[in-house]
Amino acid sequence: MVGMNATISNNVLTLLKQNGKKQNDLAEVLGISKQVMSNMLSGSRMINAVELHQIADYFHVSMESLMKSPVDAKNVNAVHAFMGEVKTTAARKSLEIADEVADMVLFYARMRSNAEEMDQAWEA
Numbered sequence: 197m198v199g200m201n202a203t204i205s206n207n208v209l210t211l212l213k214q215n216g217k218k219q220n221d222l223a224e225v226l227g228i229s230k231q232v233m234s235n236m237l238s239g240s241r242m243i244n245a246v247e248l249h250q251i252a253d254y255f256h257v258s259m260e261s262l263m264k265s266p267v268d269a270k271n272v273n274a275v276h277a278f279m280g281e282v283k284t285t286a287a288r289k290s291l292e293i294a295d296e297v298a299d300m301v302l303f304y305a306r307m308r309s310n311a312e313e314m315d316q317a318w319e320a
Contacts, residue, residue, distance in 0.1 A: 200263060204248065205237045207262045211255045225254050240305045 212222065223233035226247055235241035243251070252259045
C-alpha cells in the first residue's frame with residue numbers, strides 16, 4: 197500500500213508537470229528552501245496541513261484531491277518492479293527484509309529531519 201505522503205507527493209509532482217512549474221516555484225510560494233521542498237516530494241519529510249492547504253491554493257485544487265490516489269493506480273512496490281518477478285521463496289523473503297530495512301531508514305531520516313526543524317529557534 198502506498199502511504200499518504202507518497203500519494204500527496206505524487207499528486208503534487210503530477211500537478212507541477214501539468215502546469216509547467218518547477219519545485220523551486222512551489223518552494224518559493226510556500227516560503228521554504230529548495231532542499232525542504234525536495235525532501236517533501238521525495239517522502240523524507242512529511243507535508244503538514246498548512247502546507248497542503250497552500251499547495252491546494254497554488255494549484256487551485258481541493259486539499260482532498262491532493263490526498264486521493266489515482267483511480268487507475270496499481271499497488272506497485274518499486275523494489276519489486278525494479279527487480280522483476282520474484283520466483284523463489286528465498287528471494288521473496290529477502291525482498292521483504294529489504295523493504296522493512298528501507299522503511300526503517302526512511303522513518304529515521306524523516307524523524308531526524310523533523311527533529312532538526314523543531315530544534316530551530318521560534319520567531320515571536
